[in-house]
Amino acid sequence: MKKTKRLTGMLIVSLILLVALAACGGNANNNANNGSSQAGEAGAEKATVTMGFWGTAQDLQIYQAAADAISEQYPNIELKIKQYPSSDQFWNTLPGEIAAGVAPDFIKISNEGSFEYINKGLFAPLDEHIGPSGVDMSRFSESAMDIWKVDGKQYGVPNTAMPAMFFINEDLWKEAGLGEYPKTWDEVEAAAKELTNKDRYGIAINIDAYHITNIAKSYGGDWGNGATINSPENVQALQKIFDMYEEGIAVTPKSLGYGWDGEVFANGKAVMTTGGYWYKGYLKDAAPDLKYVAFPVPEGTTAGSTMIADGYVVLKDAKNKEAALQAAYFMTNDTVLTEFLKLGANPAVPGLSSQYFEENPEFANVQPALEYSTDFAYPAETKRFRDELVNQIESVVLGGVKKSPQEILDGIQEQFK
Amino acid sequence: MNAKKSIQLLGNYSLLTILGFVFALPFLYTLYTSFITMRDVNTFTWITNWTVDNYKLFFTNEAYNVPKWLMNTVIMTGIVILGNLIINPMAGFALAKLDFKGKKLIYWIVVASMMVPYHMILIPVYVNVAQIGWLNTFYALTVPFLYQCLYIFMLRQFFISVPTEFIEAARLDGLTKMGAFWRIVYPLAKSSLITMSILAFAGTWNSYLIPSTLANDPEKYVLVVGLNSVKDMFFENTPLIMAGVVLSTLPILIFFFLFQRQYIEGISSSGVKG
């Protein structure tokens, strides 16, 4: 009896002690680490830069190789790659990391969401660091640089840039006996009517801000960072989308039970769809026998589409911003970009772009769109805007709410003044 | 009598089979999908077209250290369950069978804490963990979870049904209340402790949000986090994801199958006397 009691007591006490000790031990460790790393920096004068990253194992290998090679160009930098399980996970953790002072120094980010973060002051403007760090920004194309410019300040080192695309299932198109491929949305609509039958739809229009924005741009529209949400051009574009749904020739992936437009296309449930360069990699695995052709986004009233780009941005809390910029710049060297262009991403360096189109001949038609494709220009509260846009359009297409494009866009404009 | 029994048995089995099929269906489909290629997703394909490539990838790609992830998960789950087996029953017993000042308050602390989505406190917890230098350590993955309000609450409800006479009898025999708990109540509560262990095992083993936040160094990935990091940039490789789900679910299934034997059947069963 006594034994048990003592044992119990000991168990409890030791558990509490363990927790307390672990807490203290951890603390001491942490301090020691801080001390030694500071001393190390002072001694060798080597700046440690961390790059935050999420993506595939293939990407990681390319990055790891680049990090190992960085001392050739920047002997004073030690580059660490920190992998996150997903982008969601990165954004969930970031606030805590910033508060605790352990956030990465720079990250790669897509231009579809970057404006919001720049606007919230998460990233550092690079202009004052470009000179001292000696990086050559003239390497990148003007249009790619512009994507990362906000209020005249440069926020990102461009990495890739590629226009949005329009895909057509070649076999199904020919099978229907239709002639030339459509160049305008009116022609798309007419063709979709012919192509729709009980097994498939003429076109997949994913109710997603990316696809909507592309159609808006082809009507000369733009969100104008929130200033021109209900412009007549945008209304006209949305009207075209609604028309195609109403005629029963367009379908959203969700109502077929698919996740995204690529799945609908791969399964032959839609003959046409708007998309992007990621289709190539996906279709290779998901539908290796499917023959497709890629075009620029069809014209509404003009030639227009979005430019999907990514770039490296330095976080505002980065300790050594110059070194971070140098490391980011190093990530856009020819070796790294050549690796990535093989995986499908068009480099923002004009010299390498021709190599990209050689490597990816199926995208040759899209090359002219590089000239006129522009940034998304979402409002500063990008995520809220995109959610609202999707919700409103879904409520009409999936929820049977009676609202005109004008009413919808007026309503959204009201919220994003 | 016999005919009645067989009809009853038949009814029982048909009900069980229907329910069992419905409940197993998603997992069977997951299993099926994990063996096909991306081009066969959303279709039905015969076994001749099946492949183990999805599984192979996990064990051949050097970026994926599945054995290490598994080991990390085992350590995390083991420590958490051990803590839960000590801390939760003690608190549950105190709340169920002892009468002391402050008990009501503690009871509501337990119940109310369950209602806060963990996401809300995740950032302060992260900062806490970082400040004491526990990021990417097993301390961060285990110490905050050595107790779980859900199971304290559950054990309290179980202990309420333990007749108070047991404890009184033990005290007449010279045990203190503390002793009565460890010597009488704890061993008697075997089945509820097994239940708690099974549930805590499943919960900890499957947890994603917490380990992916507090230990996001690939060295410290647990299985679920690691398997989730295996994906393509722009689209989901459904068969690969499903293979990951199967890999992470199987150990819990085995754990459960082994431990459910501990539940003996009640006398209410039709076969015994009916």
Next chain:
Amino acid sequence: MAAYGNENAEMRLNNGKKQSWLRSLADSDLAVGWLFTLPFLVLWAWWFFYPFLQSFIRSFQDANFASLGDAKFIGLQNYVQILNDSEFYRAVIHSLQIVVIAVPLQTILGLIMAILVNQKLKGKGMFRTLFFIPYITSQIAITTVFMMLFKQGTFVTEFFTFFGFDNATWFADTRYALLFVAILFIFQQAGFSMIVYLSALQEVPKDLYEAGQMDGASKWAQFRYITVPYVKPITFFVVSVATILGFQIYDQIAAISRYGALGSPAGATSTVVTYFYQHGIRYMEIGYGSAAVVLFFFIIMIITFLQKKLLDDKG
């Protein structure tokens, strides 16, 4: 038990006085009560209460993720704003609908399954395992599979047309999407309830049933007058936990809206938790999000309190 008595008597003889104050301490409800809850309370205070307090304070601030240092105190403004947002009420109603549909059904289903697999039957281990699978499988995977089953034209949606449902893709239809979420939740939670009930059934004294059988009580009467009252405290647990978890359901909804706005289609599956997640995490307004959780906390608190009054007469 006699053995313990002897051992104890010996112990008392040996070190009676030295042990007496320790003994009375170990026998006092107050001391043991606090000692037994102390490990929990210590961990809770540091790993739950302190972070929660920080978030609670945030709910009175205009706090943004990107610049937590510049957070300004704005009093009750976040709360006022939420209470003026019709989307919040919509989310609360959706959460309540999920709970009202799913909680009773999963409780009954859990109890039935527990009774079924508590019999002396061949293969009961297998059935127990089958019933438990949905609880332990990744909810995202289960949702993905259910999405394949609840598509327009499958045998499942076909089957439901007998009950007056249209043959539609459930999760893409604003009328059925919430029900789809509720079904997913029943599916997940029933296995949990089964295990808890199974364990509770072990403790029902067998002589109660024997006595019942002697009195010629029917199966139903045994169930109604022996099983149900005996598992009442556990029913309270099962119901209140399912309520709390039902309010917190997230993974399934996130999986449905993976490629769209959270709460898709058109906000038909928005809940209090997606409302918090959307504002607090996605839009990075953590102060506003925290205020939403605090309000949400009070809502569940009231419901749990009512359930306790109804179902748990002890303690």
